[in-house]
Amino acid sequence: MFENTTFSVTTFGCQMNKHDSERIAGMMQALGSRPVDTIEEADFSIFMTCCVREKADERLMGNVASMKNIPLRAGTPLSKRYVAIGGCIGQRDGEQLLKTLKHVDVVFGTHNMEELPHLLQEALEGERTASVREGRDAFVDDLPESREHSWAAWLPITVGCNNFCSYCIVPYVRGRELSRPFEELVDLAQSYVDQGVKEITLLGQNVNSYGRDLYGEPRFAEVLDAVAATGVQRLRFATSHPKDLTDEVIGKFATLPNLMPALHLPVQSGSNAILKDMRRVYTREHYLGLVDKLRDACPDIALSTDVIVGFPGETEQDFQDTLELIDSVGYHQVFSFIYSKRAGTPAAEIEDNTPREVIQDRFDRLLKVVETRAYEANQRDLDTHIDVLVEGSSKSNSAVLTARSPKNQTVHISVDGLERAPEPGQIVRAHIVQAKTWYLVGQLEDAR
Ligand code: SF4
Structure with a gap:
């Protein structure tokens, strides 16, 4: 039934979603459907969604709503166009999406991607289905994948998160942290290298706590050693929670030549009061201590970070603390966001009357510092x-x-x-x- 059909996968959000999209593409190709670049050319339009920020929610709704006006593809063997929504919004909203978006046929969540072929089959038979599973007991990743680039691979080593930062919806939609067994991930890395992959990026919501569920204590430093030993030319990882970044892992930037000199280390705020309200479990002093250690291990390391401006209760002094931290670290890149309330998270309950213009002004001031420091950071590479x-x-x-x-x-x-x-x-x-x-x-x- 999938012969001579086409599919598109539209991805919102993080690298984990991009990797999930590669697995969706692998499953669809295994069914006999052909990938296309645009939703206009697709018989099956699959959206892999993100609910971390309000904007991603809005973009998805806009995209899906516009689908109902797109005519059938010329030459399609199907009598209608099929729309499926997966990922974090699918997990969060489930059945509700079918009620709101009448032309959506399938909704699936973050824990049951492997059900998609079966759900699409039901859709072809006239059913509209939302199927969401609450969680998993073990790391499962045996789905086919169709990588975007033959020379680069994302390799998830954990899924889910146990941290429950007060503003974040991820633990509710991705579930508790589960680690992939050590031997399995090293074998997979080796097979990528044998296939000619030049760059591997280890993925997880917090790679630093890898293994705590399986082995009782984090084993991320060992993962780095083992994956580096496969001979991969470039090794990266994301994301690192500052509270779990160990000296042992920092030391790998000095000793593993194929571990690239770049680290994304989300700080979120430079104010201890706001970090406490965010439930980040570290202080600015701890964070700045990590930066010093990283630069001792690898003097030219490129750091990037995430910052939230306008978290509920943020005062001008809190913001100044953030500005000062960003200025003093001198990041190559800063992903800055204005706080957006996510229903169901503790921070959504915190009252805040800070005017929007004040928050926007802080955001604009932050961007100026970010740009100045990023420009300076890049100057160091001139003539190299x-x-x-x-x-x-x-x-x-x-x-x-x-x-x-x-x-x-x-x-x-x-x-x-x-x-x-x-x-x-x-x-x-x-x-x-x-x-x-x-x-x-x-x-x-x-x-x-
Ligand atoms: S560490 Fe915090 S911000 Fe990151 S995914 Fe987990 S809860 Fe969200």
């Missing part, structure tokens, strides 16, 4: 010679390649006039001739 991983042609100019530096910076390289440009997935040496706020410009030297 670095190995970059080619990702493909730039979206706006096919004569320019986009590549990724070890520090996770975007590097643009002109290939104008070259007889043979490097291929995506190739590692090439570049001379950095310009450093902008959000990217570097390099000249090609040689391929590795």
